[in-house]
Amino acid sequence: NAGVTQTPKFQVLKTGQSMTLQCAQDMNHNSMYWYRQDPGMGLRLIYYSASEGTTDKGEVPNGYNVSRLNKREFSLRLESAAPSQTSVYFCASSPQVTHSGNTIYFGEGSWLTVV
Amino acid sequence: GNSVTQMEGPVTLSEEAFLTINCTYTATGYPSLFWYVQYPGEGLQLLLKATKADDKGSNKGFEATYRKETTSFHLEKGSVQVSDSAVYFCALSTGGFKTIFGAGTRLFVKA
Numbered sequence: 001n002a003g004v005t006q007t008p009k010f011q012v013l014k015t016g017q018s019m020t021l022q023c024a025q026d027m028n029h030n031s032m033y034w035y036r037q038d039p040g041m042g043l044r045l046i047y048y049s050a051s052e053g054t055t056d057k058g059e060v061p062n063g064y065n066v067s068r069l070n071k072r073e074f075s076l077r078l079e080s081a082a083p084s085q086t087s088v089y090f091c092a093s094s095p096q097v098t099h100s101g102n103t104i105y106f107g108e109g110s111w112l113t114v115v
Numbered sequence: 116g117n118s119v120t121q122m123e124g125p126v127t128l129s130e131e132a133f134l135t136i137n138c139t140y141t142a143t144g145y146p147s148l149f150w151y152v153q154y155p156g157e158g159l160q161l162l163l164k165a166t167k168a169d170d171k172g173s174n175k176g177f178e179a180t181y182r183k184e185t186t187s188f189h190l191e192k193g194s195v196q197v198s199d200s201a202v203y204f205c206a207l208s209t210g211g212f213k214t215i216f217g218a219g220t221r222l223f224v225k226a
Binding site for chain 2: 004031033040041042044045048050056058059092097101102103104105106107108109
């Protein structure tokens, strides 16, 4: 009963280092997402993938890249980490988009600190 | 643009108290409305939703009614438990891939 699994759970980076957050879902969902959560700001969409083979920018894409490796996996890369990227990152998925909106299924989060 | 505003927290209640968390929205078109809950150390999970005006979503004793005339979707529970301590997020979707989340309201329930 895994759902959405993301790794690592905790990471400390130095400014300028790079890293990749991995995410996989086992619910056969078409769409996947990366969000960041900051105090007082709710969740903000970084990138999403509507379906395998496509990716699109969300609200706050600067400083990030993504790869939809296959239907199950969607990774988020920080090429040169900055302190402003200190946040909690959530991977998520949804089965399909309808006119009445999505129900989104979230992973447990990755706590990233950039020093 | 679309937005969600929810009451600032934290909200602190005693066990068995009545809970209301206010949520109002601004949206073009006819959005679907959601409440998600985040327990400590976990990701968000859907609590309830409503897809059209006057619909009532309910789950685990929580309820929210989609009020188009007041653009609101307030979350209520008649008797909270310690296990309800969490952060609650109101959200909207007009279809498509970009769900808009509120800032979240933290609830503490004391025994």
